[in-house]
Amino acid sequence: MEFLRAVGRLKGLPRTGWLEAGVEEPESVAEHSYRAAILAMVLADLQGLDAEKTMRMALLHDVAEGEMGDLTPEQKRRRGPAHSRDEVEAVDRILSTLPETLAERYRIVWEEYREGTSPEAETATQADKLEMLLQALEYEEAGIDPSRLDRFWRTRVEGGPTSEIAKALMRIRRGRAVPSV
Amino acid sequence: MEFLRAVGRLKGLPRTGWLEAGVEEPESVAEHSYRAAILAMVLADLQGLDAEKTMRMALLHDVAEGEMGDLTPEQKRRRGPAHSRDEVEAVDRILSTLPETLAERYRIVWEEYREGTSPEAETATQADKLEMLLQALEYEEAGIDPSRLDRFWRTRVEGGPTSEIAKALMRIRRGRAVPSV
Numbered sequence: 001m002e003f004l005r006a007v008g009r010l011k012g013l014p015r016t017g018w019l020e021a022g023v024e025e026p027e028s029v030a031e032h033s034y035r036a037a038i039l040a041m042v043l044a045d046l047q048g049l050d051a052e053k054t055m056r057m058a059l060l061h062d063v064a065e066g067e068m069g070d071l072t073p074e075q076k077r078r079r080g081p082a083h084s085r086d087e088v089e090a091v092d093r094i095l096s097t098l099p100e101t102l103a104e105r106y107r108i109v110w111e112e113y114r115e116g117t118s119p120e121a122e123t124a125t126q127a128d129k130l131e132m133l134l135q136a137l138e139y140e141e142a143g144i145d146p147s148r149l150d151r152f153w154r155t156r157v158e159g160g161p162t163s164e165i166a167k168a169l170m171r172i173r174r175g176r177a178v179p180s181v
Numbered sequence: 182m183e184f185l186r187a188v189g190r191l192k193g194l195p196r197t198g199w200l201e202a203g204v205e206e207p208e209s210v211a212e213h214s215y216r217a218a219i220l221a222m223v224l225a226d227l228q229g230l231d232a233e234k235t236m237r238m239a240l241l242h243d244v245a246e247g248e249m250g251d252l253t254p255e256q257k258r259r260r261g262p263a264h265s266r267d268e269v270e271a272v273d274r275i276l277s278t279l280p281e282t283l284a285e286r287y288r289i290v291w292e293e294y295r296e297g298t299s300p301e302a303e304t305a306t307q308a309d310k311l312e313m314l315l316q317a318l319e320y321e322e323a324g325i326d327p328s329r330l331d332r333f334w335r336t337r338v339e340g341g342p343t344s345e346i347a348k349a350l351m352r353i354r355r356g357r358a359v360p361s362v
Contacts, residue, residue: 001349004315007219011212031192034215038188038240045283052233059219059236102226134185168182 002097006066016070017132021148023139029062029070032131036061039127046161050120057113057124060106064090126162129155133169140173183278187247197251198313202329204320210243210251213312217242220308227342231301238294238305241287245271307343310336314350321354 010030018026040058044051062070067090076083091110095103113121136152153173157166191211199207221239225232243251248271257264272291276284294302317333334354338347 001346003223004216004220005319007216008315008319010215011208027192028209028212030215031209031211034191034211034218034240035185035188037215037218037236039185041237041240042184042279042283045286046280052236055218055233055236055240056222059215059222098223099227102223105226134189138186138189165182 003094006094007063009066010062013065013070016072017152018139020072021144023144027135029065032135033059033062036127036131039131040124043123043127043161044120047123049123053109054120054124056106056109057121058127060110061113061124061128063094066094123162126157129157130162130165133166137169137173184275187275188244190247191243194246194251197253198333199320201253202325204325208316210246213316214240214243217308217312220312221305224304224308224342225301228304230304234290235301235305237290238302239308241291242294242305242309244275247275304343307338310338311343311346314347318350318354
């Protein structure tokens with residue numbers, strides 16, 4: 001039950017990157033994770049990968065934030081190795097309230113995602129980034145100043161269908177948005 | 182892309198049941214679907230079912246709402262067979278922007294969920310309901326008048342681990358909440 005409550009806290013956790021970009025009442029981590037999991041499913045299916053593992057990774061990739069809050073890449077860099085250690089401990093605590101076989105299974109999946117050591121892990125990571133780019137595009141369309149969203153578009157997305165989708169998003173952006181200097 | 186945009190609309194769609202119960206700024210359909218998918222994974226794993234199919238069902242179960250909005254069970258009953266027809270059409274429209282093999286695959290999964298014709302479909306349905314009960318409990322804990330949430334607790338949840346969790350939630354509720362009469 002405590003596992004499900006920790007997951008539930010992601011509903012009330014706004015994504016820090018959007019707050020910093022000046023989006024009022026931005027999406028929650030749960031909302032991001034939902035579309036990221038859908039994207040993970042689609043990208044895995046398009047490439048004939050193990051969709052089950054890819055979806056598990058996308059669903060679990062941000063659970064540590066239920067304890068730690070949502071840190072931006074910059075904040076993580078600044079905290080250095082301490083951040084990684086804290087993150088592992090948070091995930092272990094959150095998973096520890098599940099039956100042991102499940103906790104172990106989910107921990108392995110989460111670790112593999114984090115290490116990026118399989119095509120499924122790479123695909124779940126790409127889904128995470130693509131979801132963010134699509135959301136950035138939607139915030140622009142909703143009237144957020146494009147120049148405040150520029151840094152999100154410097155995200156690198158690579159590989160097959162993922163980079164195709166990223167390129168399509170960028171084309172939409174260039175075609176429509178006021179040049180943001 | 183249009184498929185992902187339709188999925189994205191679930192982020193901005195508040196769950197109607199909570200609005201009717203007087204919850205201000207309730208969770209979105211995307212937030213509900215996120216935890217429902219996690220629960221679907223856990224319940225499928227606990228029972229040794231096909232977790233891949235169960236997660237797909239949970240992720241896709243509410244996509245039609247991206248076009249139709251979130252209707253309560255009462256509203257659906259009132260609209261009768263017209264509702265089912267509209268829902269199928271909405272799902273077909275949303276999926277039609279995907280590559281055909283994926284659209285067909287997701288349509289079959291969505292249909293199986295809707296018909297409830299497999300243990301995985303039953304489990305995804307139970308995950309949907311359990312997620313709602315846990316959220317009801319959390320809203321009570323956050324100060325929403327329990328009497329306004331009573332009707333959610335009349336939801337029937339059956340079968341193995343699902344009913345165990347539902348019973349545990351009800352025990353927590355009885356143990357803590359002010360009698361709601």
